[in-house]
Amino acid sequence: MSDFESNPFAEPSAHNPFNDPSVTQATNSSLEPVDAFTPFSPAGQDTAARTTPASTQPAVLQPSTEPSPQASAAAAQANLLRQQEELERKAAELDRREQELQTRGPAGKANNWPRLPKSFPIRPCFYQDFEEEIPPEYQRVCRMMYYLWMFHSVTLFLNLLACLACLTSDTACAVDFGLSILWLILFTPCSFLCWYRPVYKAFRTDSSFSFFFFFFVFFCQVVIFVIQAVGIPKWGNSGWITAFTVIGANKAVGAIMMVVAVLFTFCAGMSIFMLKMVHSMYRRTGASFQKAQQEFSQGVLTSKTFQTGAAGAVSSAAAGGLRGGN
Structure with a gap:
C-alpha cells in the first residue's frame, strides 16, 4: 500500500541510474582530461596545468581598429592648414614681385646687367633674370x-697677355698683339649681343626668329672658335700652330700660348656641344621657319621706325608727284 500512498507525480529517486554515487563522482571529478596531459612539461608547469581548467571558449577575431571621427577631423584640419600656408606663401611671393614691378616705375624692369657700382658713371644696359624670365x-x-660667353671673354683676355709675352721676346709678334687687342674689344660685346642675347630672348619668348638668328650667328662663332684654336700666325690668336712655332725659341712663352690654345679648343668643343643641345630643344618647342617669317614681318611692320620711314617716303613721293604735275 505504500506504493499507492506515494505521490505519483514525484520524481523517482531510487530508479534513476544517474543518481548513482559512483557515476556522479566520475562526472564531477576535477581530474584533468587525458588530452590536457603533457608528459614533457616541467614539474611546475605540469602542476599548474593540472590545477588550471582548460578554456572552452571559442576563438574570437579582434576587430581592426579604425580611426575615430575626431582623429580624422584633426588630420583633415591639419591638411587644410598646410594647404593654406602654401597658398599664403605663394600669395606673398606674388605680392613681392608685384611690388618690385611697381618700384621699377613706368619704364618697366630696371636694368641689372652688367652689375656695376652705384657710383660708376655708366648704368646697366640689360635686364637679366634666369629665375623670373626663363622657363625652368x-x-x-x-x-x-x-658661362660659355664669359669663358670666351676670359680666353680672349688671356690671349692678349700671351701675345704680349710673345712681343717681349720677339718684336715680330707686334701684329699678333695688335690684333689680339682688336679681337678682345670686338668679340666680347659682339658675341654678347649677336648670339647670347638672341638665345636668351628665344628661350624667354619662344621666338622662332630669335632661334634662327642665333643659329646663323652662332655657327659663324663656332668657325671663329676653330680658327682661334688652330692659331694661324699673324692672325692675333695664340693657337696650336703659333704656340709650337714660338716654343722653339722661348719655351716659357710657348707654354703660355699652349695654355691659351687649350682654352680656345675647349671653347670650340663646347660651342659645338651647345649648338646641338639648343637645336634639340628648338625642335621640341614647335618653332619653324614659317613662324620666323611671320614674326619678322610683324616686327618690321609694327616697328615705329619702319612706320615713320614709310610715312616719310610716301609723303615725299606725293610731294614730288605734285611738283612734277605742276
Whole structure:
C-alpha cells in the first residue's frame, strides 16, 4: 500500500541510474582530461596545468581598429592648414614681385646687367633674370650659354697677355698683339649681343626668329672658335700652330700660348656641344621657319621706325608727284 500512498507525480529517486554515487563522482571529478596531459612539461608547469581548467571558449577575431571621427577631423584640419600656408606663401611671393614691378616705375624692369657700382658713371644696359624670365626646363641651357660667353671673354683676355709675352721676346709678334687687342674689344660685346642675347630672348619668348638668328650667328662663332684654336700666325690668336712655332725659341712663352690654345679648343668643343643641345630643344618647342617669317614681318611692320620711314617716303613721293604735275 505504500506504493499507492506515494505521490505519483514525484520524481523517482531510487530508479534513476544517474543518481548513482559512483557515476556522479566520475562526472564531477576535477581530474584533468587525458588530452590536457603533457608528459614533457616541467614539474611546475605540469602542476599548474593540472590545477588550471582548460578554456572552452571559442576563438574570437579582434576587430581592426579604425580611426575615430575626431582623429580624422584633426588630420583633415591639419591638411587644410598646410594647404593654406602654401597658398599664403605663394600669395606673398606674388605680392613681392608685384611690388618690385611697381618700384621699377613706368619704364618697366630696371636694368641689372652688367652689375656695376652705384657710383660708376655708366648704368646697366640689360635686364637679366634666369629665375623670373626663363622657363625652368631651359634655365640650365641658358646659364651654360652665359658661362660659355664669359669663358670666351676670359680666353680672349688671356690671349692678349700671351701675345704680349710673345712681343717681349720677339718684336715680330707686334701684329699678333695688335690684333689680339682688336679681337678682345670686338668679340666680347659682339658675341654678347649677336648670339647670347638672341638665345636668351628665344628661350624667354619662344621666338622662332630669335632661334634662327642665333643659329646663323652662332655657327659663324663656332668657325671663329676653330680658327682661334688652330692659331694661324699673324692672325692675333695664340693657337696650336703659333704656340709650337714660338716654343722653339722661348719655351716659357710657348707654354703660355699652349695654355691659351687649350682654352680656345675647349671653347670650340663646347660651342659645338651647345649648338646641338639648343637645336634639340628648338625642335621640341614647335618653332619653324614659317613662324620666323611671320614674326619678322610683324616686327618690321609694327616697328615705329619702319612706320615713320614709310610715312616719310610716301609723303615725299606725293610731294614730288605734285611738283612734277605742276
